[in-house]
Amino acid sequence: MCAEQFTEVAPWYDDLMAEVPYQNWVRYVEKLAQLHGLSPKSVLDLACGTGRVSRILAQKGYAVVGVDGSPAMIREAQSKTNGEIPFYCQRMQELSLNQRFDLVICLFDSLNYITEPSELQAAFCRVSEHLNPEGLFIFDVNGEAAYTNNLFTQTSLGRWRKVQYVWQADYNPSTRICEVHMRFIVNENGRKREFFEVHRQRCYTVLEIQNYLQQAGLECLECLDAFTTRPATKASDRIYFVARKILAEHNQSHE
Ligand SMILES: C[S@@+](CC[C@H](N)C(=O)[O-])C[C@H]1O[C@@H](n2cnc3c(N)ncnc32)[C@H](O)[C@@H]1O
Known part of the structure; x- marks a missing residue:
């Protein structure tokens, strides 16, 4: 019998990802935020899985909230903290927290799991609603390569x-x-x-993602070959995006 994705694997996920250099990933995200003039205090870890990145961020002093669509993954995340990080089970397309953040991140292919383009657009709109003015959205996707x-x-x-x-x-x-x-x-x-x-x-193209970001009120600042500051190319298997929430006044001045 075949289980749904991110159900049976949840208790084994951290063992499976034991060799993933999450600390380096967090440092990379911090560097990208810094390059764009942001010193975030609050971070939303979207599609946080078992919360590995959320825990690293919390240890560094950020006020972190984690959200994931899989109840089994969220249960794992909750079981690995003493309640100091709020974890919520929500799908990104329906994200609804009574809070805004300086930085929203979504790492490790998570957005590729949204297989309907209209739902990816919806997720970007929800992210935009949860960002403070000038806040950043940093995420990765798998490139076609x-x-x-x-x-x-x-x-x-x-x-x-x-x-x-x-x-x-x-x-x-x-x-x-x-x-x-x-x-x-x-x-x-x-x-x-x-x-x-x-x-x-x-698989989404860079152009599709740029368009969906713009429609959600997010300006795409960079598309990078993962873990570098070089622009992504057709050979990039993982692409990092940095997007900034467009200010309302900025929107109006362009109408
Ligand atoms: C490959 S895992 C990455 C988890 C975590 N970000 C990490 O770096 O370890 C992908 C995660 O995306 C979550 N996910 C997939 N589709 C989602 C959706 N529509 N809304 C929220 N979470 C989703 C899955 O439940 C899973 O935890």
Whole structure:
């Protein structure tokens, strides 16, 4: 039987991502914010998953809120703190917090999981509503190169870990949908158990994203090859965007 995405894997997610250099990712986001003149105090970690990045940000002194659409991932996030970080289960398209932030981040392919363009537009509008004036939205997406180079066909078999996996990706360039059939093998108290999830992502072009940002009142400032300050190219498998909330007066002066 196949579970829904980000359900059965939730308790194993941090083991699975043990080698991801989240500290460096946070430093990179801080650098991008700084380059654009922002010293944020409040941060919304959108699609926060199990809250790894939220916890790093909180340790650095930011006032962090985490939101994710998966109840199982949010339960994991909540179980790893003493309640000092508020975590909410909401879909980005329907984000509704009674609060605005200096910085909203959305990392690690999370936006690619929105497979309907109109819903991505809705998510950007919700982000815009939750940003303080001049606030920044920093996020990454997978570039088309990640899908065409089949980066999601992966296996960890052969290396000892608490969780092992075999992933088979199937990218359709006409629909721009990538389905990744994931088999996980976990070690539960010395016994092996396997489960399956199918993850669905959509590939968006830079131009599409720039348009959706603009429609949501967000000005796209940069599209970067991930973890650099170089512009993204067709070869970029991960692209970072920096967008700024357009001020209302600025909108009016252009009408
Ligand atoms: C690859 S994980 C990344 C998690 C986290 N940002 C990290 O860096 O580890 C993608 C996350 O996006 C969340 N997600 C996918 N679609 C979502 C949506 N429409 N609204 C909110 N969260 C969503 C999933 O539940 C999952 O936790």
